[in-house]
Amino acid sequence: LSRKDEKLKKMSEDALIERMKVLLGESGRGVAVGIGDDAAVISQPRCELDTLITTDLLVEGTHFRLDWASPYQIGWKSLAASVSDIAAMGGRPTAAVISIGVRPRYGDYFVESLYEGIRACAERYGVTIAGGDTVLSEKAAVINVALTGTVARGRAVLRKGARPGDVLLVTSTCGDSAAGLHILGATDGNRKNMTPVMRDLAARHLKPEPSVEAGLAAAASGAVTAMMDLSDGLARDLPRLAKRSVVGAVVRATDIPVSPELAAFCERMNPIEYDEKKELFELPYYPFELAMSGGEDYNLLMAADPDKADGLISLIGSLGIPITRIGEIVPQSDGLTLITPDGEPHSWPETGFSHF
Amino acid sequence: LSRKDEKLKKMSEDALIERMKVLLGESGRGVAVGIGDDAAVISQPRCELDTLITTDLLVEGTHFRLDWASPYQIGWKSLAASVSDIAAMGGRPTAAVISIGVRPRYGDYFVESLYEGIRACAERYGVTIAGGDTVLSEKAAVINVALTGTVARGRAVLRKGARPGDVLLVTSTCGDSAAGLHILGATDGNRKNMTPVMRDLAARHLKPEPSVEAGLAAAASGAVTAMMDLSDGLARDLPRLAKRSVVGAVVRATDIPVSPELAAFCERMNPIEYDEKKELFELPYYPFELAMSGGEDYNLLMAADPDKADGLISLIGSLGIPITRIGEIVPQSDGLTLITPDGEPHSWPETGFSHF
Numbered sequence: 001l002s003r004k005d006e007k008l009k010k011m012s013e014d015a016l017i018e019r020m021k022v023l024l025g026e027s028g029r030g031v032a033v034g035i036g037d038d039a040a041v042i043s044q045p046r047c048e049l050d051t052l053i054t055t056d057l058l059v060e061g062t063h064f065r066l067d068w069a070s071p072y073q074i075g076w077k078s079l080a081a082s083v084s085d086i087a088a089m090g091g092r093p094t095a096a097v098i099s100i101g102v103r104p105r106y107g108d109y110f111v112e113s114l115y116e117g118i119r120a121c122a123e124r125y126g127v128t129i130a131g132g133d134t135v136l137s138e139k140a141a142v143i144n145v146a147l148t149g150t151v152a153r154g155r156a157v158l159r160k161g162a163r164p165g166d167v168l169l170v171t172s173t174c175g176d177s178a179a180g181l182h183i184l185g186a187t188d189g190n191r192k193n194m195t196p197v198m199r200d201l202a203a204r205h206l207k208p209e210p211s212v213e214a215g216l217a218a219a220a221s222g223a224v225t226a227m228m229d230l231s232d233g234l235a236r237d238l239p240r241l242a243k244r245s246v247v248g249a250v251v252r253a254t255d256i257p258v259s260p261e262l263a264a265f266c267e268r269m270n271p272i273e274y275d276e277k278k279e280l281f282e283l284p285y286y287p288f289e290l291a292m293s294g295g296e297d298y299n300l301l302m303a304a305d306p307d308k309a310d311g312l313i314s315l316i317g318s319l320g321i322p323i324t325r326i327g328e329i330v331p332q333s334d335g336l337t338l339i340t341p342d343g344e345p346h347s348w349p350e351t352g353f354s355h356f
Numbered sequence: 357l358s359r360k361d362e363k364l365k366k367m368s369e370d371a372l373i374e375r376m377k378v379l380l381g382e383s384g385r386g387v388a389v390g391i392g393d394d395a396a397v398i399s400q401p402r403c404e405l406d407t408l409i410t411t412d413l414l415v416e417g418t419h420f421r422l423d424w425a426s427p428y429q430i431g432w433k434s435l436a437a438s439v440s441d442i443a444a445m446g447g448r449p450t451a452a453v454i455s456i457g458v459r460p461r462y463g464d465y466f467v468e469s470l471y472e473g474i475r476a477c478a479e480r481y482g483v484t485i486a487g488g489d490t491v492l493s494e495k496a497a498v499i500n501v502a503l504t505g506t507v508a509r510g511r512a513v514l515r516k517g518a519r520p521g522d523v524l525l526v527t528s529t530c531g532d533s534a535a536g537l538h539i540l541g542a543t544d545g546n547r548k549n550m551t552p553v554m555r556d557l558a559a560r561h562l563k564p565e566p567s568v569e570a571g572l573a574a575a576a577s578g579a580v581t582a583m584m585d586l587s588d589g590l591a592r593d594l595p596r597l598a599k600r601s602v603v604g605a606v607v608r609a610t611d612i613p614v615s616p617e618l619a620a621f622c623e624r625m626n627p628i629e630y631d632e633k634k635e636l637f638e639l640p641y642y643p644f645e646l647a648m649s650g651g652e653d654y655n656l657l658m659a660a661d662p663d664k665a666d667g668l669i670s671l672i673g674s675l676g677i678p679i680t681r682i683g684e685i686v687p688q689s690d691g692l693t694l695i696t697p698d699g700e701p702h703s704w705p706e707t708g709f710s711h712f
């Protein structure tokens with residue numbers, strides 16, 4: 001996919017979700033939170049836990065390419081994306097049902113490797129595969145994961161709830177997966193053409209690790225007022241949290257956490273980017289641009305009560321998970337602001353970056 | 357799809373489900389019943405209800421064709437198939453998450469009509485649409501439904517549990533949907549080329565009505581030892597129930613319930629089938645063959661305690677739902693037997709019929 005297609009796709013998805021809310025209703029009997037959050041919350045009478053449910057559809061050509069990723073990696077990632085949605089609610093993933101549309105020409109190897117990747121991810125995150133549906137799909141392989149989770153009754157952390165004055169935090173680092181995607185595109189997935197750092201970044205794209213422990217700790221802390229996972233990049237995802245919470249935000253670009261691998265990759269690429277690599281890479285590589293515009297890092301964005309933020313940072317840090325303060329929540333009337341590395345405030349670049 | 361492809365597909369699905377059990381495990385933490393039943397059963401501590409979950413993937417070209425079915429009908433049917441799985445466990449459907457892969461050339465009309473069909477089915481069966489995922493799929497539209505349901509703790513009715521001596525029952529009628537599919541194929545979905553009876557049968561295929569009330573009554577009665585929905589036809593589905601229950605069965609072909617519409621259609625078609633219709637229809641139309649080999653009727657197959665079967669028949673009948681005794685459960689060593697209309701016992705035709 002070109003970046004333009006990706007952009008159109010995302011804009012259209014937000015529009016479709018809005019339309020879906022109108023057509024299908026935002027919530028209903030027993031559903032405390034419906035369409036528009038990372039996962040839905042289902043409350044049952046006489047039950048101490050709420051059930052979370054989320055679904056992700058991956059289509060060959062749109063979400064994965066078999067020349068870049070192995071079926072094992074595709075299997076892992078398809079479940080990981082849903083695990084991240086449960087994590088983003090502060091929940092614990094429990095059981096998944098998996099639908100697979102198989103192209104006959106791919107044969108048994110595809111299905112078995114895909115299942116192995118799904119199983120590995122399920123074991124890593126304590127998910128039971130409860131069932132599924134396997135069908136023929138002649139033209140494109142498809143995988144759908146529907147995943148349930150649990151959270152203490154009424155304690156799911158939503159996208160709404162952030163208040164002006166709250167501290168804005170992200171776990172782990174941003175932009176690795178986006179860099180990995182560019183590297184896969186530039187090398188056609190050929191590992192021989194990748195440096196060790198490039199392979200690390202490609203692996204972050206192909207085998208992401210959702211932040212279940214951080215999400216559970218955040219929910220248990222009582223400090224977090226709103227939370228979501230960064231699946232489409234900070235540039236597109238922060239406006240979604242802000243919209244649901246009816247707030248604005250200020251983010252300092254230089255505070256967005258970037259991995260040493262991403263920094264090293266950008267440093268190495270940029271001197272030569274307009275030279276012999278010009279045709280290979282379509283974008284210059286600035287870490288903070290990738291960190292803003294990149295998707296699929298599956299780390300968590302949180303708004304936290306300012307009085308409790310230090311305790312939260314210590315708690316998450318004690319689990320060995322990096323957590324970084326990147327800005328603050330402000331009133332909605334102040335909008336969304338990005339302080340760029342030159343110290344200037346800019347209105348928010350909703351669809352990612354060009355060069356400024 | 358030709359009948360041969362359909363057959364290969366079904367055989368391959370059973371093989372894939374067996375392989376999936378090996379690769380993914382039959383059940384796990386909190387999952388009382390996993391892969392291989394109509395829906396999985398998830399038990400949570402300190403909760404009076406068990407959660408059921410099922411998923412169905414529909415792919416354009418494999419499961420639906422837009423020249424035969426409207427997006428509204430496809431939407432209805434995609435949810436109805438999952439509702440039927442919950443009904444087959446004796447459960448009440450609650451919340452669904454819906455994934456849709458949209459071909460850009462179909463535009464808004466496709467998505468909106470699809471949603472309307474989904475919503476109509478959701479309202480009919482008391483389902484809340486809790487969320488979803490809408491993505492691009494260039495080559496084939498896809499719809500995945502994952503549906504949860506509830507059932508009293510430990511009271512889900514499984515495919516296993518039938519015992520020799522149990523009475524074998526089916527609700528409603530068999531074969532209507534299969535006849536409808538043939539009619540759609542023969543007329544290319546053109547209603548002008550259909551008689552009123554043909555239109556009725558096509559509607560049974562396009563807008564099926566799952567048997568939730570019958571399933572709830574069956575579970576509440578305590579009379580039913582095993583149950584499943586007929587989604588692939590009696591010929592293929594009864595062996596699945598028998599295998600899970602480790603039993604055999606005897607079915608009398610003349611007792612399989614057939615609708616007056618199906619009988620009328622077959623009566624009208626057969627005199628001319630080897631004449632000018634020969635190229636139009638590839639099969640002769642005997643009601644009982646369609647009733648055995650046809651899929652997607654979404655009625656229920658039940659095994660019932662012989663001492664309680666009469667009470668069950670009265671109970672279901674009092675709801676206005678036809679229910680018919682078609683045979684008995686026998687020991688596994690006696691295998692599966694079909695008594696054909698000529699009174700002769702035959703070994704079971706697992707993949708549907710040729711002419712005998």
